[in-house]
Amino acid sequence: MGEEVKKSEEKKEEEAKKPEEDKKGEGKEEKPSEEKKDDKKTEESKEPAPPDDIVLRVYMHCEGCARKVKRCLKGFEGVEDVQTDCKTHKVVVKGNNADPLKVLERVQRKIHKQVELLSPIPKPPAEDAKKKGEEDKENVKPEEKKEQPQVIIVVLKVHMHCEACAQEIRKRIQRMKGVEAADPDLKSSQVTVKGVFDPPKLVEFIYKRTGKHAELKLKS
Template sequence: MGADDKGKKEEIITAEYKIHLHCQECARTIKKHITSIEGVHKVDANVGGGKLTVKGVLDPAKILKVLEKKSHRKVELLSPLPKKEDKKDDKKDEKKKEPEVKKTVIKVCMHCKDCEGELKRRLLTLEGVYSVKTDMKANTCTVEGIIEAEKVTKFIQRKLHKKAEIVPPKEEKKEEKKEEKKEEKKEEKKEEKIVTYVIYCPQGYHCTLGSDIFSDENVNACSVM
């Protein structure tokens, strides 16, 4: 097992990259950076063909990152190609990380068309804001994007010196009202409950049914005839 592990660690890999090199000076600078990396044995640059070959005990993906960082250009790994499974996993991670687009309604005072235009123009400069719709009559603006609602209100207060409040969704209000009505109905039903009794009386007694059967105030309660 130990010998096999050593063999795997010392496996020499030849990686080929596609990179745009302006001149021999650019090629020498790139070669200098890559040669200084531990495990790299040899670096060959083809300026005319736009290719760079790196040989050694190395990770092709790590070399790719170094090339892009040092050259400030997009670099493509020609060989060895990464496994397809790794690409699928990367795509899944990218999909998971995609932020959710939200619509937020904000209450803000707009005196005139100039105020309305200024508000819309300023909000569209915010990163993460995709669209802005204003309603001057209702004094509201609807912001669509991936930005947090709190950031929008703070921006309006700080930059436009206007009071801004987030308007809660109508659906939430309706649900709250429905729950309140249900609770009220339950309480009313509880209050309206009447307890009834069935009592078999011997001769000489007159009985009535009801929750006040044993009450002294009820003239029709159980009594001796």
């Protein structure tokens, strides 16, 4: 008898646990649906906002005037729907691609009455691009002027025993980058060099190219 009582109690405990587990499972299954709702909300928020309606003020004293306005805009470029209100003298034009200025001109030309545009005129993308371009130009900092390297003149003492030797040294020196002119003087064994260069490097260059030792005498 004692064993049967224990078994019956165990069965009752198992049956009591099952509903709790089922509830937990249901709770877990509900989470994906909540996530789907969140995804839908984000998708809806990503969708672009619908364009504003075009609102005009047109003097309409009867329904006949209102119908005339609707007829003149029926099938017009970008116009999808037209709503008129004779009491407030307002015309609401719906359409994603409707141009407010073209709609205004169309109504004025067809009904020969004073028409006023109440809704704001959208800015054309070209103007926005121009403004951005002007702002970018203003933000661009003027380029700093680089200091131009200073032209120097140096006098070198180089041993030259003949005119041919002097001309050869002149040709070799002029091959160095930055050298503008080289003027050898055979009598004084000096060479005047003009250009943008480093004098010690010039001395080294002469030795490498001619095998002659040059001594820096004057720099200006």
